[in-house]
Amino acid sequence: xxxxERDLATGVQTTGHEWDGIKELxxxxxxxWLLVFYACVIYGLGYTVFYPAWPxxxxxxxxxxxxxxxxxxxxxxxxxxxxxxxxTDRIETLGVDQISQDPQLLEFSLAGGQAVFNENCAQCxxxxxxxxxxYPVLADDxxxxxxxxxxxxxxxxxxIRNADDPEARQSLMPSFGVDGLLDKAQIADVTExxxxxxxxxxxxxxxxxxxxxxxxxxxxxxGENAAGNKELGAPSLTSNIWQFTGDRAAFAAHIxxxxxxxxxxxxxxxxxxxxxxxxxxxxxxxxxQ
Amino acid sequence: xxxxxxxxxxxxxxxxxxxPQRVFGKFRLIKWxxxxxxxxxxxxxxxxxxxxxxxxxxxxxxxxxxxxRAYFFWIEIWPQEVYYFAGILMLGAFGLFLATALLGRxxxxxxxxxTVWTDLFLFVERWIEGDRNKRIKLDKEPLGVxxxxxxxxxxxxxxxxxxxxxxxxxxxxxxxPTLVREFVTxxxxxxxxxxIALFTGTTYLLAGWAREQVCIYMCPWPRFxxxxxxxxxxxxxxxxxxxxxxxxxxxLGAGGEKLGDCIDCGLCHHVxxxxxxxxxxxxxxxxxxxxxIDACNGVxxxxxxxxxxxxxxxxxxxxxxxxxxxxxxxxIRPRTMxxxxxxxxIGAAMVLSLGTRSRLDVSLQADRSPIFVRLSNGDIQxxxxxxxxxxxxxxxxxxxKVSGIEQIRLKVIGQPGSLVSVPGDSxxxxxxxxxxxxxxxxxxxxPIKVTIEDQxxxxxxxxxxxxxxxxx
Numbered sequence: 097x098x099x100x101e102r103d104l105a106t107g108v109q110t111t112g113h114e115w116d117g118i119k120e121l122x123x124x125x126x127x128x129w130l131l132v133f134y135a136c137v138i139y140g141l142g143y144t145v146f147y148p149a150w151p152x153x154x155x156x157x158x159x160x161x162x163x164x165x166x167x168x169x170x171x172x173x174x175x176x177x178x179x180x181x182x183x184t185d186r187i188e189t190l191g192v193d194q195i196s197q198d199p200q201l202l203e204f205s206l207a208g209g210q211a212v213f214n215e216n217c218a219q220c221x222x223x224x225x226x227x228x229x230x231y232p233v234l235a236d237d238x239x240x241x242x243x244x245x246x247x248x249x250x251x252x253x254x255x256i257r258n259a260d261d262p263e264a265r266q267s268l269m270p271s272f273g274v275d276g277l278l279d280k281a282q283i284a285d286v287t288e289x290x291x292x293x294x295x296x297x298x299x300x301x302x303x304x305x306x307x308x309x310x311x312x313x314x315x316x317x318x319g320e321n322a323a324g325n326k327e328l329g330a331p332s333l334t335s336n337i338w339q340f341t342g343d344r345a346a347f348a349a350h351i352x353x354x355x356x357x358x359x360x361x362x363x364x365x366x367x368x369x370x371x372x373x374x375x376x377x378x379x380x381x382x383x384x385q
Numbered sequence: 386x387x388x389x390x391x392x393x394x395x396x397x398x399x400x401x402x403x404x405p406q407r408v409f410g411k412f413r414l415i416k417w418x419x420x421x422x423x424x425x426x427x428x429x430x431x432x433x434x435x436x437x438x439x440x441x442x443x444x445x446x447x448x449x450x451x452x453x454r455a456y457f458f459w460i461e462i463w464p465q466e467v468y469y470f471a472g473i474l475m476l477g478a479f480g481l482f483l484a485t486a487l488l489g490r491x492x493x494x495x496x497x498x499x500t501v502w503t504d505l506f507l508f509v510e511r512w513i514e515g516d517r518n519k520r521i522k523l524d525k526e527p528l529g530v531x532x533x534x535x536x537x538x539x540x541x542x543x544x545x546x547x548x549x550x551x552x553x554x555x556x557x558x559x560x561x562p563t564l565v566r567e568f569v570t571x572x573x574x575x576x577x578x579x580x581i582a583l584f585t586g587t588t589y590l591l592a593g594w595a596r597e598q599v600c601i602y603m604c605p606w607p608r609f610x611x612x613x614x615x616x617x618x619x620x621x622x623x624x625x626x627x628x629x630x631x632x633x634x635x636x637l638g639a640g641g642e643k644l645g646d647c648i649d650c651g652l653c654h655h656v657x658x659x660x661x662x663x664x665x666x667x668x669x670x671x672x673x674x675x676x677x678i679d680a681c682n683g684v685x686x687x688x689x690x691x692x693x694x695x696x697x698x699x700x701x702x703x704x705x706x707x708x709x710x711x712x713x714x715x716x717i718r719p720r721t722m723x724x725x726x727x728x729x730x731i732g733a734a735m736v737l738s739l740g741t742r743s744r745l746d747v748s749l750q751a752d753r754s755p756i757f758v759r760l761s762n763g764d765i766q767x768x769x770x771x772x773x774x775x776x777x778x779x780x781x782x783x784x785x786k787v788s789g790i791e792q793i794r795l796k797v798i799g800q801p802g803s804l805v806s807v808p809g810d811s812x813x814x815x816x817x818x819x820x821x822x823x824x825x826x827x828x829x830x831x832p833i834k835v836t837i838e839d840q841x842x843x844x845x846x847x848x849x850x851x852x853x854x855x856x857x
Contacts, residue, residue, distance in 0.1 A: 199806070202799040203814055224768075226755035235768070236758040335761035380798040380816050382758055382766055 180204075187369040192245040196376050209377025212370050216362065217378075225381040230340060230357060237383035238337040241265055242326040244385050249375040255361035256329070264361060267329035272313065273352030282309050287348045293322055293334050294342060402524070403597060403660040405507055406517035406652070410679025419495045420504055428549070431556035435459075438778060441810075448558050460739065463776055465746055472735045476728060481606075483724035485613040487716055489620040490673030493606070499599050500672060502550065502592035503658065506543055513539045517655060543593045544585070551584030597659035601670045608669075616701040617715050621673050623653075623664045623695050626707035631664075646690050653677035653695055663695055744776040745783075747837050747846045757853045759823075765854045766820040773815070773837060775807040782806050782840040785817065789833030790852060793821045804840070819852060826854040 101110045103121055113120040125133075144150060147159040158164075177184075183204045187195055195201045214223060220231040227233030232240065241251055251265060258264035272278040278286070289306030292298040310322070317330035324332030331339065340346055340355060362371055378384070433445035435458055442449055447456045455462040462469055484491050493500060514520045514535050526532055555577060556564055567573040568581070591599055600607060614620070628647035647664065654662045656677060659670045663677050681695040702712035752768035760766055775781050785803045787795050795803055798816040807813030819833075831852045838845045 196799055199799060206798070206814075206816060222754065224752055224754035226758070233755070233758060235755050236760055236766070238761045332761070336763060337759065337761055382768055382818055383760075 184369045187372050190372075192249050192372050192375050192379075195372060196245060196379065202376065205373040205376040206380055208370070209373035209375070209380075212366065212374040213377055216366065217374065220359075225378065230355065232339050232357075233337070233383075234378050235382035236337060237385070238332070238335050239326065239383060239385065240324070240331045240339070241329050242385070243379070243383055245375060245379050247326070248378050248384070249371065251359065252371055252375055252378070253361060253363040256359040257356055258358060258361050261361040261363075265329055267317075268356060269317070269330075269350075269354040271353045278309065278313065278351070282306075283348060283351050286310050286314070286351060287344060290322075290333055290347045291344050294336065296344075400598065401660065403658070404517045404520050404655075405658045405676075406655040406680075407511060408652075408656040408676050408680045408683070410676075410682055412675030412679050416495055416504065416674060416676075420501050423496060423501055424505070428553050431553060431561040437461075441778075442560060444560055446557060447560070450558060461776070463746075463774065465774065466742070469735065469739070472731060475731050476735070479724055479728045479731065482613050483721060483728060485610055486615070486618055486718075486721050486724060489614065489618050490607075490610060490671070493600065493610075493672035494674030497672075499591060499604070500658075500674065502546075502588060503596050505546065506592045506596075507658065509542045509546070510539055513542065540593070544589055547585045547588035547592070548581070550588045551581045551586075554584045555581050597670065600659055600672055615718070615720060616704075617699050617718055619697055619699055619714070620667065621663060621671060621675055621678065621695065622698050622700065622703050623666070624693070624703065624706065625664070626703075628664065628694050646685070646694050648684070648688065650684055652680040652684055656680040667700075743844060743846065745781075745837070745839055745844050745846050746774040746776065747835075747848055748772045748774075749835055749848045749850055751850060751853070757855070759855070760820060764820045764822050765826065765852075766818055767852050769817045769819065769835075769850065771815045771817055771835075771837075773805065773807050773813045775809060775811060775813065778809040779841075780806065780808050781842075784838045784840060785815075786836045786838065787819060787833055788836070790821050790825050790831055792825050793819055793833065793852070795819055821852060821854075823854060826852070827857070829854055829856045 101112070101119075102108065103110060103119070106121065108121045108123060111120045111122045144157070145159065146161045147163055148156055148165075149159060150157045183201060186198075187201060187205065190198075190201070195205055213221075213225075217225075220228060221234050222228050222231070225234030227235070232238075237243065239247070241247055241256070250263075254261045254264040256265045257267070270277055273280070273283050285302050285306035286309040287306065288298050288302035289310050292303045292306075310318075314322075317325055317328050318333055319325055319330070322333040324330050324335075336342075338346075339357070340350060362374075366374070430446050431444065434443050435445035435456070436443055437456070442452075442454075442456060444456065445458050449455065453464050481492055510520070514523055523532060523535065552565075552568065559577065564573065564577065568577070573581075595603070624646075628645045630645055631647035631649040632644040633648060653664070654660070654677075656679070657663070657671075658674065658676065659672055661668060661671045661677075663671060675697060678693070678695045678697060682692040685692045685694055698706075698712075699714065702714070705712040748771070750770045752770075756767075758766050771785070773783055783805050785795065785797065785805065787793055796818045797803060797805060798818070800815075805813060805815050831854070833850050833852050834847055835850055836845055836847045
């Protein structure tokens with residue numbers, strides 16, 4: 097029997113392996129550690145037998161317990177829906193005005209509507225309806241299409257300038273410059289008139305000429321005093337709140353070739369109760385009328 | 386030293402099994418009494434009823450986690466008031482410091498759950514397997530029918546006690562009669578079965594198998610207990626000046642050298658639940674239970690020598706006695722007075738706060754997005770969420786008032802005015818919009834005060850907030 101060598105400092109046996117004068121000591125793993133390791137291996141093997149585990153080309157092994165985490169999820173989701181049913185049932189039968197009058201349904205709708213809004217609407221309108229460039233703020237009191245609950249619901253359901261839905265809100269401002277309805281001088285004049293409405297400095301002579309152009313071309317939609325028309329979706333030009341930038345260059349560009357924002361219809365994508373909840377939520381953000 | 390002389394060094398000391406022997410005496414009696422009272426309280430408390438009215442749990446002590454309430458007799462704690470638990474923990478800690486400074490490890494030796502349940506488990510073990518010598522002999526025996534039978538019986542009784550212990554713990558978090566019924570009929574939830582199994586398992590392992598290992602290796606308390614001691618603290622001590630040199634009782638009559646009172650019978654060591662030899666002096670493993678005092682007193686009485694060779698005394702007194710000077714107990718010391726003062730202070734604060742606590746609590750949160758909006762007429766609007774906690778059982782109506790900015794106007798969503806209603810024992814969540822003319826704001830952040838007033842009791846709750854606007 098070969099003599100066992102022991103390390104001088106620790107008294108541990110060496111394995112006989114040596115690299116560059118460094119000898120490997122034989123410190124085996126503790127038995128309890130190995131036992132835990134073997135137990136984990138056995139557990140792991142058992143797991144792959146009992147539960148879905150191995151992928152294959154056409155699916156995966158199902159496991160002999162028949163467990164499925166998707167099924168689990170659907171069960172939980174159904175249970176959650178069942179718990180909410182006492183509210184959602186009433187929301188489905190009531191109109192948005194009645195919902196906002198009921199303290200319980202209002203609280204439920206505000207919480208649920210916020211979730212719906214953050215998931216579907218916040219991408220354009222911002223979290224909390226703060227608005228993003230080119231997308232209107234929903235937290236102020238300036239409503240292009242009206243800020244009553246019914247108006248908001250109509251907008252949510254059918255969208256704006258959405259070609260797929262005949263009930264969608266439609267309004268198109270003519271491209272006065274591009275289509276040759278106004279010449280460059282007239283556009284410059286009417287721009288000056290709009291600038292005068294914002295309280296900024298303006299050229300009085302051009303503004304007076306512009307007022308005339310405005311009266312002939314713009315009053316039909318924007319109204320005598322440029323206060324807008326919610327029926328037509330013509331924004332007020334006097335409110336100091338601008339969906340697009342509120343400066344001279346932006347006005348001129350808009351009159352020349354206006355931008356037309358589009359909002360999709362949510363009817364069909366969101367269930368009826370969710371549409372009502374998000375309507376109540378949007379109405380609560382600050383500017384509902 | 387040659388290479389072959391080197392011996393493996395292990396940092397691990399294998400457990401030496403301890404066979405505590407039965408003992409009679411003063412401290413043993415105190416321990417039985419304390420054990421009886423504590424276990425009695427523990428098992429009976431969840432069954433006490435306390436009528437709180439309809440729809441509210443009628444259990445005197447209940448931590449209702451799903452319902453977000455804790456009930457302690459007439460006191461009801463909401464999650465927002467969880468700081469009362471912090472107060473109780475502080476009282477517990479300083480109570481422990483005071484008790485330790487005065488009387489040493491009384492907590493460890495008499496009232497610690499680990500001690501109490503281990504004592505109970507040891508009682509079962511002694512009852513089934515016999516006293517120390519019989520148990521040592523039994524463990525040395527090869528496995529046979531008798532041995533297997535005794536071991537099975539012991540572990541069976543242990544598991545039963547553990548189950549009752551774990552079950553009782555779960556009763557503090559569930560309605561006790563309902564839990565028992567559902568547990569027996571298999572209708573309890575998997576979480577309930579799981580937690581009961583967990584507490585049963587830990588009781589069985591800790592009190593049955595780990596025993597003194599918990600005190601010596603797992604528990605942090607022995608490690609800093611010595612910081613609570615001083616030379617005036619009462620401790621289990623050995624009167625070395627009287628006992629040494631020790632020798633067999635027979636050697637005494639033989640003459641020659643003069644022996645001390647200790648006859649080295651080893652009984653103090655044999656009865657110790659943590660296997661301590663107190664004659665070696667103060668040590669971490671000693672839990673101060675005093676069973677060695679009982680054992681030694683019995684032996685001293687039998688051989689006709691003065692008792693209290695091992696005794697409950699302070700190190701100062703022991704030094705005095707050794708030097709033949711008068712010994713005196715002194716319990717009033719700066720340390721004990723400080724601990725007592727802190728306990729009194731926290732206790733008074735708790736009682737005061739409980740006695741005067743408001744049953745109306747409000748939390749106010751300003752919208753973060755958008756921080757503010759400009760309205761079409763140039764005014765600035767801020768949005769806030771208000772949660773009103775109505776902690777009484779009656780419905781209440783509250784009036785919201787805002788001050789701090791002139792011309793500030795308030796709108797509560799879903800309400801015509803500033804009045805809101807919150808049903809009893811619940812939380813009302815409201816959205817509030819404030820708007821003010823831009824000219825009324827002096828800065829981009831103006832302090833305001835929101836006051837909620839209960840319309841019936843006229844109790845108010847005021848909250849400081851800010852109104853944000855554009856930078857000036």
